[in-house]
Amino acid sequence: MYLISLDGGLRPLHRKRKTCYNRERHHRDVLYKRRKFYDRSSVETFDGRFSCERLLIHRKKAGAEIRVVQVQSNGATSLVKGHHASLRSKDSNVKFSIKSFKVPEIFIEVSETATVGSLKRTVMDTVTAILGGGIRVGVLMHGKKVRDGNRTLSQTGISSEDNLDTLGFTLEPHPVQAPSPPPVCPEDPPLVLPDALQIVARSPETPALDSVCPNALTDPPSPTKTETHEESNHEQAIHADVLTDTTLPDSRALVAVPAMNVEALAVVPLNQKSRRSEMAQRRTRRPFSVSEVEALVRAVEELGTGRWRDVKLRSFEDADHRTYVDLKDKWKTLVHTARISPQQRRGEPVPQELLDRVLAAHAYWSHHQAKQQGKHQAGALKIEALTDPNGATASNQL
DNA sequence: TTTAGGG
DNA sequence: CCCTAAA
Numbered sequence: 001m002y003l004i005s006l007d008g009g010l011r012p013l014h015r016k017r018k019t020c021y022n023r024e025r026h027h028r029d030v031l032y033k034r035r036k037f038y039d040r041s042s043v044e045t046f047d048g049r050f051s052c053e054r055l056l057i058h059r060k061k062a063g064a065e066i067r068v069v070q071v072q073s074n075g076a077t078s079l080v081k082g083h084h085a086s087l088r089s090k091d092s093n094v095k096f097s098i099k100s101f102k103v104p105e106i107f108i109e110v111s112e113t114a115t116v117g118s119l120k121r122t123v124m125d126t127v128t129a130i131l132g133g134g135i136r137v138g139v140l141m142h143g144k145k146v147r148d149g150n151r152t153l154s155q156t157g158i159s160s161e162d163n164l165d166t167l168g169f170t171l172e173p174h175p176v177q178a179p180s181p182p183p184v185c186p187e188d189p190p191l192v193l194p195d196a197l198q199i200v201a202r203s204p205e206t207p208a209l210d211s212v213c214p215n216a217l218t219d220p221p222s223p224t225k226t227e228t229h230e231e232s233n234h235e236q237a238i239h240a241d242v243l244t245d246t247t248l249p250d251s252r253a254l255v256a257v258p259a260m261n262v263e264a265l266a267v268v269p270l271n272q273k274s275r276r277s278e279m280a281q282r283r284t285r286r287p288f289s290v291s292e293v294e295a296l297v298r299a300v301e302e303l304g305t306g307r308w309r310d311v312k313l314r315s316f317e318d319a320d321h322r323t324y325v326d327l328k329d330k331w332k333t334l335v336h337t338a339r340i341s342p343q344q345r346r347g348e349p350v351p352q353e354l355l356d357r358v359l360a361a362h363a364y365w366s367h368h369q370a371k372q373q374g375k376h377q378a379g380a381l382k383i384e385a386l387t388d389p390n391g392a393t394a395s396n397q398l
Numbered sequence: 399t400t401t402a403g404g405g
Numbered sequence: 406c407c408c409t410a411a412a
Contacts (some may be wrong), residue, residue: 286406
């Protein structure tokens with residue numbers, strides 16, 4: 001039996017640690033040491049999103065059993081393969097030419113005695129099934145998803161020649177597909193595998209992919225990274241593919257792997273909601289207002305970037321929902337925001353003036369680290385910030 | 399608890 | 406925002 005990945009990519013076909021982690025604290029502390037390997041499991045995307053649909057299709061054909069064992073798509077999948085640089089016409093219109101779309105990752109399992117023709121049909125049926133289930137199109141800029149469907153192209157930067165190169169589209173299967181096997185969450189997917197399959201029957205065209213098969217026995221197909229944050233999920237995206245046009249016939253990701261328990265694969269959602277209540281709810285998002293940013297900047301200019309406790313007491317004493325950790329995090333994002341192009345910024349725009357101060361303060365306190373304890377050196381900051389060589393170039397760094 | 403960073 | 410290792 002071959003498991004063919006039509007993903008186009010060549011990443012190892014290893015399964016994820018466990019497909020059914022939840023965010024419960026107790027589990028966390030037991031798993032943290034492995035986080036490097038699996039991180040946010042696809043199951044966590046419960047808040048409205050989906051991350052892992054499975055589609056089971058069985059069919060007989062010319063004696064050989066052909067069955068699509070799994071159609072997996074992790075949301076952040078398909079991307080525009082190669083898009084043409086758009087041309088701008090005299091009128092304020094932007095023209096696009098999408099060369100081709102890359103289909104979401106698909107795994108197909110067929111008997112090695114199946115005919116090529118039947119394989120083609122199987123693939124076709126699978127793709128059709130996906131399309132039939134409805135798909136959505138996403139837009140990406142700089143590899144990041146543009147969620148704000150209300151923004152105009154120009155506001156998003158999809159109108160200037162420069163940015164068009166980083167424009168991308170994604171195809172995402174519809175969040176509604178729950179086939180036959182009722183969603184279960186087997187802690188340890190039982191391996192339904194005859195020893196015969198243990199024998200790696202790797203395809204000739206798949207040289208490099210070694211040591212992958214062994215893992216395939218215990219690891220679920222590696223889904224592309226999925227984020228948990230409402231605003232940034234899937235943002236990692238596959239930017240590389242957008243610009244590269246050399247990943248088309250990569251169906252060579254043809255590795256033989258033992259058939260996996262169908263039910264085990266059909267795992268995922270639904271049952272998560274129940275445990276939801278027991279999990280400490282994630283705090284609701286509370287975007288910093290410009291005035292808050294202003295207060296934060298001022299405080300950091302004077303206290304530095306290593307005394308968040310003091311910053312909290314000094315400027316956010318009454319804001320119970322702003323912990324010193326939040327302030328520290330906000331500063332981090334502010335520095336980032338100040339460094340990226342305005343088009344890439346989201347949310348309520350922060351006055352450039354403040355962002356400049358952010359960079360200046362950041363540069364200043366980066367050098368004059370753990371300075372003195374004195375809390376009154378705003379003057380020193382302003383003076384040195386102006387002469388700081390980094391202050392000028394910082395804004396130009398991506 | 400707070401700091402400092404990665405997730 | 407969350408989660409933690411360290412301090």
